Amino acid sequence: MPGLLDIAQEAPKTSLLQSSYLENLVNSYGIRKPYKSELEFFKKRPEVAGMATEDSKIILNPFSSNNPQEQNLVAQNEALRLFMNENKVNPDFSLTKEQKSMFKGSEYETDEQAAKQSIIARFLTGDPSVSNVTKEQKDYANTLKMKIK
Secondary structure (H helix, E strand, O other), X not given: OOOOOOOOOOOOOOOOOOHHHHHHHHHHHOEOOOXXXXXXXXHHOOOOOEEEOOOOOEEEOOOOOOOHHHHHHHHHHHHHXXXXXXXXXXXXXXXXXXXXXXXXXXXXXXXXXXXXXXXHHHHHHOOOOOXXXXXXXXXXXXXXXXXXX
């Protein structure tokens, strides 16, 4: 089962956003060190590569087996999720059966809005862990992309 933000071990697809936009977004929210309780969570869940926090920061799992490039993708995904939360972006498309299955057993299984945001973020960053994105989802991502530029 793929983790919450597990990155497949293959060459990443090309991002739909310029890396400067993504890096600026990551820098605007900032990456902070995980608190003790978050470290305990990450120890138990090494498949969770990182997360957006309630204080609108990004934390990365120091126990993740991802390389620095993959962790950078995770930070970009989380920055996009923070942007969507901050701007009250609530995707209204449907998830496919495959996507729902991908999130089974994760926190996203019971939080469909967060799962949709994750699909959009992963698609925009070229994260290889998302596949078979629907036309409706691509259109939604492209609309969001215009708001970020």
